[in-house]
Amino acid sequence: MGQTLSQPVVSKKSDEGQDERVLYGVSAMQGWRVGMEDAHAVVLDLQAQHLDKAHHPTDPDKRLSFFGVYDGHGGDRVALFAGENVHRIITQQAAFAEGILSRL
Known part of the structure; x- marks a missing residue:
């Protein structure tokens, strides 16, 4: 699973944010x-980054947010890749462009 330190690194990196919904x-x-x-990913308005304005909901309550937490389990490469790409991969799917995910 990987090497460990003799003492834990307890300093934290924190962030916060908000929009009119979250x-x-x-x-x-x-x-x-x-x-x-x-790694982690936060995208407060997923559609704004990946849909043209004609398909972007004007009602804030119909917008999609994305929150992802990725645990490396012995290395950071997969977690970093997931943190940078999973939400992009989701938005490249036909179901996303067709609005199917927003109806779930």
Whole structure:
């Protein structure tokens, strides 16, 4: 699973944000691992970044937000890739462009 330190790294990296619908906070701590292995993604308005204005909901309550937390489990490469790409991959699917996900 990877090497560990003799003492945990307890300093935290935190962030927060909000829009008219959502208030969020996120915090990450390395802990006993030799390096930070985890990643996260926050996209408050997923459609605004990936749909043209004609398909973007004007009603804030119909907008989609994306929150992802990715645990590295012995390395950071997959977690970092997921944090940078999972939400983009979702928006490239036909179901997203057709609005199917917003009806779930």
